[in-house]
Amino acid sequence: LAKTTQPISMDSYEGQEVNITCSHNNIATNDYITWYQQFPSQGPRFIIQGYKTKVTNEVASLFIPADRKSSTLSLPRVSLSDTAVYYCLVGDIPGNYGQNFVFGPGTRLSVLP
């Protein structure tokens, strides 16, 4: 079971780019890297998923180096509404969303005006 490590909290200001790095040293060959966002008293929401190199969508970018032992979620020009907890998960997707897909404590991002 691949374990992830990410900073507990981060602060940023509106308009800045935010990069949240996640370590997953024992990632397996079949594992994908997935990021979710959670606002208070709501369920997590999928942001982005990748296997290697770089993935970009309308919300964020995900950078994955060749060794795949870490990944970086990049949020361009954050706003106050991006204040949330961000979870990095590693798992055999599309294999299993069960016990092998573990949510850690996440990174609490606070965006300040």
Place this chain on the structure above:
Amino acid sequence: ETGVTQTPRHLVMGMTNKKSLKCEQHLGHNAMYWYKQSAKKPLELMFVYNFKEQTENNSVPSRFSPECPNSSHLFLHLHTLQPEDSALYLCASSQKDGTENTGELFFGEGSRLTVL
């Protein structure tokens, strides 16, 4: 609107009460999940249902009883709970083709449970 609807959004119950949480997904998915999120703790997987059949029970106490009558509905029946069971209970769904997921987990907004 997330496509996964949970009711009630808030519930207060005594330790001797029996209540149920309901989840309905409007996404045509065939896998459903219950998660528990206690204050200051990560999400914990409770149960997994694939095609209405329970495939995972993460050592959940029997005072929590899930029911999945069809692929669109999931219930969590609550009986004789303890104050430490107070938490946000989240339902999620995903689409599986055979044994493989074809997309992400979609979560509902949760049911905030307080046990007095």
